[in-house]
Amino acid sequence: MSDSTESLARKMGTAGDLQSVVRTMKAVAASSITQYERAVLALDDYFQTVQLGLLACLRELEPAARLVQAKGRDSGAIIAVVFGSDQGLVGQFNDVMAQFVVHTLSDRPAHPTVWTVGERIRSHLAITNLRLAQKFTLPGSIGAITTLVGQILVEIETLREKGQIAQVDVFHNSPQHGSLYSPVCQRLLPLDEVWERALTAMTWPGPSLPEVMNGDGQTLQAFVREYLFVSLFRACAESLASENASRLAAMQRAEKNIDELLDGLNHAFHRLRQSGIDEELFDVIAGFELLHPST
Incomplete structure (x- = not known):
């Protein structure tokens, strides 16, 4: 999970840098x-x-x-x-x-x-x-x-x-x-x-x-x-x-594509983070139930 979130974070950073260049050129x-x-x-x-x-x-x-x-x-x-x-x-x-x-x-x-x-x-x-x-x-x-x-x-x-x-x-x-x-x-x-x-x-x-x-x-x-x-x-x-x-038209198209890419990466990043949090919570609950079984 850690490697995947780090990879997405790197991609988001690269896309953000490219977005700044495109906006400058535009x-x-x-x-x-x-x-x-x-x-x-x-x-x-x-x-x-x-x-x-x-x-x-x-x-x-x-x-x-x-x-x-x-x-x-x-x-x-x-x-x-x-x-x-x-x-x-x-x-x-x-x-x-x-x-x-x-x-x-x-x-x-x-x-x-x-x-x-x-x-x-x-x-x-x-x-x-x-x-x-x-x-x-x-x-x-x-x-x-x-x-x-x-x-x-x-x-x-x-x-x-x-x-x-x-x-x-x-x-x-x-x-x-x-x-x-x-x-x-x-x-x-x-x-x-x-x-x-x-x-x-x-x-x-x-x-x-x-x-x-x-x-x-x-x-x-x-x-x-x-x-x-x-x-x-x-x-x-x-x-x-x-x-x-x-x-200018090419940069506008590129900016739109980058915005869509960033939006997709952000959604994937948050889904992955939420999935990791959910898994950790399930592990905590499962451990608690093992230690304190219900009667």
């Missing part, structure tokens, strides 16, 4: 979600401003609009930038993204090259037939996203200058109302006629149309750089928000 994930969601919301107004700047340039500087098209887009490579996670305990986060990437790219006539952001998603895609190339470390904070985006844009621009890139698609999980997240694919490059038509269909939010200074295309190029930067920054922030939402 609190960290909840805090991180808020941080990244605020970053995404803060980008919305700026992204709209960048789009309006591009709209003004494309309406006034039509010849310069050709500058935004990727060099060699008919013969270069197709790049897929895939955001995943560097850490575990995120549920189906990487599995969902890997399945979405494989399904989406299977319909492409050319074989794309995949750039991964995060070790976990890379390991998931390594067992597929996709061709993996560049890999990037996922940032652990809002401030580190800028460095990551800069690294990706440098790699893209290097290939563009050599005419070795035709298209860039960005895959990431995005927070959704009514569910934790859903995988999405965004066309980053080329900024071609289809992109221009969609942009010029926007309505200018004012009665007077703007006048673009420096009509040599430099203003347009500056807005294009900001457009690419904000697009990648927002994709990374949304992916990190989704990752922490998935981790």
